[in-house]
Amino acid sequence: MNKDKIIVAITLGIICAILVFVLTVQLRTVKETDITSIENMREYELKEQIEIWKNKYEETQAKVNEDNRKINEYKTTIANNQEANELLTNELNQTNTLLGKTNVKGEGIIINLNSDSSNIIAEDLIKLVNELKLAGAEAISINNKRIINITDIVDVNSYILINGERTNAPYEIKVIGNSQYLMSGINAKGGFSDLVKNNGKSISIAQERTVEINKFDGDIKLKKMKID
Amino acid sequence: MIIVVSIIIGCIIGALIGFNTPIIPYTFSGYLAVAIIAALDSVFGALVGLEKKKFDMKIFVSGFFGNAILAIILTYLGERLNVDIYLAAIVVFVGRMFTNLSILRTNLIEKYSKKKANKSK
Numbered sequence: 001m002n003k004d005k006i007i008v009a010i011t012l013g014i015i016c017a018i019l020v021f022v023l024t025v026q027l028r029t030v031k032e033t034d035i036t037s038i039e040n041m042r043e044y045e046l047k048e049q050i051e052i053w054k055n056k057y058e059e060t061q062a063k064v065n066e067d068n069r070k071i072n073e074y075k076t077t078i079a080n081n082q083e084a085n086e087l088l089t090n091e092l093n094q095t096n097t098l099l100g101k102t103n104v105k106g107e108g109i110i111i112n113l114n115s116d117s118s119n120i121i122a123e124d125l126i127k128l129v130n131e132l133k134l135a136g137a138e139a140i141s142i143n144n145k146r147i148i149n150i151t152d153i154v155d156v157n158s159y160i161l162i163n164g165e166r167t168n169a170p171y172e173i174k175v176i177g178n179s180q181y182l183m184s185g186i187n188a189k190g191g192f193s194d195l196v197k198n199n200g201k202s203i204s205i206a207q208e209r210t211v212e213i214n215k216f217d218g219d220i221k222l223k224k225m226k227i228d
Numbered sequence: 229m230i231i232v233v234s235i236i237i238g239c240i241i242g243a244l245i246g247f248n249t250p251i252i253p254y255t256f257s258g259y260l261a262v263a264i265i266a267a268l269d270s271v272f273g274a275l276v277g278l279e280k281k282k283f284d285m286k287i288f289v290s291g292f293f294g295n296a297i298l299a300i301i302l303t304y305l306g307e308r309l310n311v312d313i314y315l316a317a318i319v320v321f322v323g324r325m326f327t328n329l330s331i332l333r334t335n336l337i338e339k340y341s342k343k344k345a346n347k348s349k
Contacts, residue, residue, distance in 0.1 A: 021246040023264055
């Protein structure tokens with residue numbers, strides 16, 4: 001009788017242990033698994049998730065395309081602006097060069113003028129500049145002062161004012177232009193060279209491959225002049 | 229008496245082991261759940277058997293494991309066929325649990341009222 005009871009008791013105990021064991025394992029598993037994560041889903045749940053993600057993907061894709069299109073638009077606009085910018089900058093540089101506001105270099109001649117028995121006066125320089133321009137000079141500087149269209153050359157007492165700055169003999173005149181034409185222009189019979197030598201001043205002319213002339217330093221102020 | 233003690237000891241041991249083992253993958257937990265319900269139904273059936281003095285150990289143990297295994301097999305089959313067979317198993321087991329519980333309840337209450345009637349006599 002007792003033996004039977006013991007067997008029954010033990011069996012019941014074992015079964016109870018198994019039951020409770022399985023129960024706790026199951027409870028813990030359910031508590032700790034994230035039911036909403038994709039790795040743990042059943043098939044129909046996965047189908048739903050796929051639908052949702054597909055829609056999200058398509059929306060995002062459309063948005064990305066839209067943004068890319070806008071970016072390309074902006075890029076072309078910027079490129080156009082840059083082109084316009086470049087054109088303007090080039091034009092500005094050219095205009096400045098023509099005005100004489102940039103450093104320039106090129107082939108040309110260098111003239112050295114000195115006084116022998118009579119002083120060099122402004123009129124000599126003015127004549128020289130005129131002759132050079134006639135001979136096709138593109139840039140002229142006297143003692144490193146750039147001669148532009150509104151440059152004045154005047155006598156003051158013992159020295160000459162160019163661009164409002166004092167200069168003295170000897171004068172180094174740098175010219176950029178076709179050196180052949182320039183040489184023949186100055187050296188022509190009855191031209192500036194003869195004139196100067198006959199009047200007691202000395203002149204020496206040299207052809208140069210590269211003549212560097214600095215820019216006009218001052219400001220060009222417009223007070224009365226307006227664009228028509 | 230010893231039976232009650234052994235049951236209690238069994239529960240404690242099961243709980244201890246259960247808290248310390250690692251959790252199982254989520255897909256298996258589906259099968260385990262149905263097996264638990266089948267086992268619980270078998271336990272209730274045993275309780276009713278005890279009440280009617282018709283308790284047979286062998287039937288209880290075989291029912292316990294047999295029901296659990298059958299439930300797991302049916303769930304697996306249902307998953308393969310894409311038919312939720314486990315639902316039917318749950319309905320049946322829980323239904324039987326309710327039936328057994330009501331039998332128990334009826335018997336106990338009858339016993340209790342009989343005792344009261346005898347006492348007052």
